[in-house]
Amino acid sequence: MIIGTIIKYIFRIIFFSLFIVILCVAGILIYLFTGEAEPVSEISYGVTFSQIFAEQMELDWPMAYSAILDDLGARKLRLVAYWQKLEPVEGEYAFADLDWQIEEAGKRGAQVILAVGQKLPRWPECHYPEWAENLSEAEKQEKILLLLTQIVNRYQNNNTVKVWQVENEPFLVGFGECPKLDRQFLDKEISLVQKLDSKGRPVLLTASGELSSWIEPAVRADLLGTTLYRIVWSDIINDHFKYPIPPVFYHKRAQIAKWVTGIEKVIIIELQAEPWSHKMLYETDKKEQSKSMDLEQFKEVIKYTEQTGFDEAYLWGVEWWYWKKEQGNNSIWAEAKTLFN
Numbered sequence: 001m002i003i004g005t006i007i008k009y010i011f012r013i014i015f016f017s018l019f020i021v022i023l024c025v026a027g028i029l030i031y032l033f034t035g036e037a038e039p040v041s042e043i044s045y046g047v048t049f050s051q052i053f054a055e056q057m058e059l060d061w062p063m064a065y066s067a068i069l070d071d072l073g074a075r076k077l078r079l080v081a082y083w084q085k086l087e088p089v090e091g092e093y094a095f096a097d098l099d100w101q102i103e104e105a106g107k108r109g110a111q112v113i114l115a116v117g118q119k120l121p122r123w124p125e126c127h128y129p130e131w132a133e134n135l136s137e138a139e140k141q142e143k144i145l146l147l148l149t150q151i152v153n154r155y156q157n158n159n160t161v162k163v164w165q166v167e168n169e170p171f172l173v174g175f176g177e178c179p180k181l182d183r184q185f186l187d188k189e190i191s192l193v194q195k196l197d198s199k200g201r202p203v204l205l206t207a208s209g210e211l212s213s214w215i216e217p218a219v220r221a222d223l224l225g226t227t228l229y230r231i232v233w234s235d236i237i238n239d240h241f242k243y244p245i246p247p248v249f250y251h252k253r254a255q256i257a258k259w260v261t262g263i264e265k266v267i268i269i270e271l272q273a274e275p276w277s278h279k280m281l282y283e284t285d286k287k288e289q290s291k292s293m294d295l296e297q298f299k300e301v302i303k304y305t306e307q308t309g310f311d312e313a314y315l316w317g318v319e320w321w322y323w324k325k326e327q328g329n330n331s332i333w334a335e336a337k338t339l340f341n
Helices: 002-033 051-056 060-072 096-107 137-155 183-196 217-220 250-261 295-305 318-326 332-338
Strands: 044-048 076-080 109-117 161-166 203-207 223-228 232-234 239-242 265-272 312-316
Touching: 044 109, 051 060, 051 318, 060 318, 060 332, 076 223, 076 312, 096 109, 096 265, 109 137, 137 183, 161 183, 183 203, 183 217, 203 265, 217 250, 223 250, 223 312, 250 265, 265 295, 295 332, 318 332
Parallel strands: 044 076, 044 312, 076 109, 109 161, 161 203, 203 223, 223 265, 265 312
Antiparallel strands: 232 239
8 A cells, every 4th residue: 555655656746747847848839939029120141151162063262252242242251261271281271262261351341250160161061181081089179279279370460350150050969970079179169269369359159040059059159150941951751841930939049048148149140041952052953952942932031030030140052142143043142132232
């Protein structure tokens, strides 16, 4: 009888605990998925430019970059300091291309977020020079810190560079060809950048808007950047999938991050404006591309963004817009121009 009473008591505790958990989860979901964000008067748009991706798209990348500045009119840029571009031979640094990108931006009064580290925008996410691929993780980390020192020392007195982005979506698990996240090393990278930069520029960390925590990056950063994707490819269903997420979801996540960590500013660092398919974009035909991005979907993304409450957003896909323009279809390029002029 005593044993039966104890078992009943244990089951009651388990049931009550599960009930509380379900209530909490339901409450969080209701909070995240209901309501509307307070509208902002204006969104400041920028773009991410990847030299490597432009080359993969077989573009004349300096011409494309110049068009982004002079024709498109972008004045907020996220540029990428790829390790394989900056140190193609061990110990021999090659900054000419990145110097030129930053210099051209500066001539036009543009502002640059410079992404540094090993995990950076564009597939395969982690970018290594060939000579470093067979190094141990400890050896790679040592070399990355040396590279960061070179980058920060080179650009710390350049007023065009406004923000350091350290790594890209470091807390996103299971995406990209990358080693397991080493939090201690990430903290070491952040600390090194902050120590070297005499100007005290803010450090930006980024997170997936849909698939990772915002709290861990927010507690480490001065600025937090989220991705925002609407239509993605799912290997599970072997088809495209549209996130059933209202715009307020991102606003509420930003509010939680601010309340919990004290971070003051959250921006959209990667706003989907190019297709996502099961193959690389430069291997995908135009019909397949249009399933996840075309002019009407581009307009829909912009309208959606206007309802998130964010006042700064960096569009993802400018190299593809330029490629389409060179192919004779400038519809998205022309539409995007209206955001910058």
